[in-house]
Amino acid sequence: MRLKFPQFLVALLIVGTLILGGCSTQQNASNASSTSAATSTATETSSKTSTEATSVSQTTSESIPGMNDLPRLEGKATVVMTVNGAPITIEVDGTNAPITAGNFVDLVQKGVYDGSVFHRVVRDPQPFVVQGGDPQSKDPSVPANRLGTGGYIDPKTKNERYIPLEIKPKGAAEPIYGKTITQPPALNHKQGAVAMARSQQPNSASSQFYFALADLGFLDGNYAVFGNVTSGFEVVNKIKQGDRIESAKVTQGAENLKTPG
Incomplete structure (x- = not known):
């Protein structure tokens, strides 16, 4: 049975836990100063990227600087993630x-996710999310209060890789980048959805992701869903x-990944 949140509980959870925030310490501080980020349209502009809503051709242009330097998946892939000795299959x-x-x-x-920790699990007062993907969590010496503030550091550039907020409206030819939307998205927050965590700034997602433990329609259009659990939701x-994530492997569709250069 899928659970749906009463709106007042949703707001209370977001205000009280900021569960989807934080790709850096500075961005977490931004989240703390504005508690309505997930339930209203985000309009704050990142210092590095524009949040103007734009659709973009995947081959001829980019709406956010640096987009053409990011990996793309042209089609679908299957990832099997092993946790506590059991597989979770993600489309x-x-x-x-x-x-x-x-x-x-x-x-x-x-191998960024191998050995990393699920640092935030929210089930009370109702099932919400399981969040992980902070590379810092591999290091047991990192204090627990820092988990949830890290992202993937590209060894070539020595900088954190950020990806733009990417949400495709239902029926649209292409996604919209850099801004939340009010239209129904093609990929929604149904139970078992997998989506990217970010701070209040739309283009701040890096490596952290979350599993939706219930239908979370109030997050639709605000956070980027990119897949769903097809088996192993239990x-x-x-x-x-x-x-910890013991391992994560691409079992199908690896050939659909296109990397720059």
């Missing part, structure tokens, strides 16, 4: 979210804070 949808899906598959292939449902 990654590059048809509707090529950059977000491409980023995830690329990080899986790089494993997701048992994840506890501090559990």
Whole structure:
């Protein structure tokens, strides 16, 4: 049975836990100063990227600087993630979210998620999300209060890789980048959805992701869904804070990943 949130509980959870925030310490501070980021249109502009809503041809142009330097998934792929000895199968949808899906598959292939911790699990007062993907969590010496502030550092540039907010409206030919939308999205927050965590700034997602433990329609259009759990949701449902991802492997569709250069 899928659960749906009463709106007052939703607002309370977001205000109280900021569960989808934080790709850097500075961005977390931005989240703390504005608690309505997930339920209203984000309009704050990143210092590095524009948040103007724009659709973009995947081959001829870019709406956010640096987009053409990011991996893309042209089609679908399957990722099997092992947690507590059990598999979670994820269908990654590059048809509707090529950059977000491409980023995830690329990080899986790089082993970024292997050994990382699920640092935030929210089930009370009702099932909400399981969030992980902070590379810092591999290091047991990193304080628990820092988990949720890290992202993928590209070893070539020595900088954190950020990806733009990418949401494709239902029926649209291409995604919209850099801005939340009010139209129904092609990929929604149904139970088992997999999406990218970010701070209040739309283009701040890096490596952190979350599983939706219930239907979370109030997040639609605000966060980028890029896939869904096709089997093993019972494993997701048992994840506890501090559990580690033993491994994550691309089992199908690796050939659909296109990387620059």
